[in-house]
Amino acid sequence: MDNDKCECMDRKHKDSNNDNSCSRDMRRQEMIDQIKSLDFAIIELGLYLDTHPEDKKALCMHREYCKQVKDLKDKYQKMYGPLTIFYPCNKWRWLEEPWPWERGNY
Amino acid sequence: MWTYNKVLEYPINIKCPNPRLAKFIISQYGGPDGELAASLRYLSQRFGMPDQKSKAILNDIGTEELAHLEMVGTIVHQLTDGVDAKTLEEAGLGAYYTDHGVGVYPQAAAGWPWNAATIAVKGDPIADLQEDLAAEQKARATYEKLIDLCKDDQDVIDPLRFLREREVVHFQRFGEALRGVQDKLADKKFYMNNMNCSNDMK
Numbered sequence A: 001m002d003n004d005k006c007e008c009m010d011r012k013h014k015d016s017n018n019d020n021s022c023s024r025d026m027r028r029q030e031m032i033d034q035i036k037s038l039d040f041a042i043i044e045l046g047l048y049l050d051t052h053p054e055d056k057k058a059l060c061m062h063r064e065y066c067k068q069v070k071d072l073k074d075k076y077q078k079m080y081g082p083l084t085i086f087y088p089c090n091k092w093r094w095l096e097e098p099w100p101w102e103r104g105n106y
Numbered sequence B: 001m002w003t004y005n006k007v008l009e010y011p012i013n014i015k016c017p018n019p020r021l022a023k024f025i026i027s028q029y030g031g032p033d034g035e036l037a038a039s040l041r042y043l044s045q046r047f048g049m050p051d052q053k054s055k056a057i058l059n060d061i062g063t064e065e066l067a068h069l070e071m072v073g074t075i076v077h078q079l080t081d082g083v084d085a086k087t088l089e090e091a092g093l094g095a096y097y098t099d100h101g102v103g104v105y106p107q108a109a110a111g112w113p114w115n116a117a118t119i120a121v122k123g124d125p126i127a128d129l130q131e132d133l134a135a136e137q138k139a140r141a142t143y144e145k146l147i148d149l150c151k152d153d154q155d156v157i158d159p160l161r162f163l164r165e166r167e168v169v170h171f172q173r174f175g176e177a178l179r180g181v182q183d184k185l186a187d188k189k190f191y192m193n194n195m196n197c198s199n200d201m202k
Helices: A023-051 A056-080 B017-025 B035-046 B052-080 B085-090 B092-101 B125-149 B154-186 B197-201
Strands: none
Touching: A023 A056, A023 B154, A056 B035, B017 B052, B017 B125, B017 B154, B035 B052, B035 B125, B052 B125, B052 B154, B085 B092, B125 B154
């Protein structure tokens, strides 16, 4: 997290394979996997809470995961670019990253 | 409103294109029990729901179905991307290639374009939620058939298994929402009649 400025400027513009051994890509892969896991847990808990709004334990987990994913997304977006267009950038980084449907996506 | 998240709900990385599988899997994109039908069914039905729980569940499951639509489109795209016309034709996609190239068009496996006649919006919460329960089961059954057809490709089976599982969870949640609506409708109703009559009853 020390070098969080312009990280993607020097990124090789080839389809980065997910099992790339480069540790930066590994780190990125780990972070995005964690974000996806937390997002999924939040979706799942959200549906459950829609029909079980009184479940204290589920509510507590939902709160905890929301907090975790917010911190992680803040960190990720700072390093690797926006996950939504609601993330402010000095240049339009939305165009720099592969789209989710492309092979080798994150 | 909606906000786009630039990630798939579940990762998909298909290393070997296989247009034969794409020809079948596209049914979950634009077929009768596919994700487009699911999302539009729930997001349209939600306007007619009577209580908070059923409005929320239709809204939130309808939203998740949009993420599934993107996943199925991704599978079809990765299975056909870069495949030449001859190979597509051999896989039974010659007619598809003629009209759509390797774009992802919402159609059923048999070639029918997506049709709103495959969904219902009855404006009756019991009828609509019952339809949703059936829709989830039909989608689950479709995913099982697709998994049978794909038994050689783990990269494809993995996301299909995820999608199948979600149908099971959605079925559960719709069942709970339906019970809530039924309970609400079965509640004894108390009518406050003749409230000011006491004075007359001397």
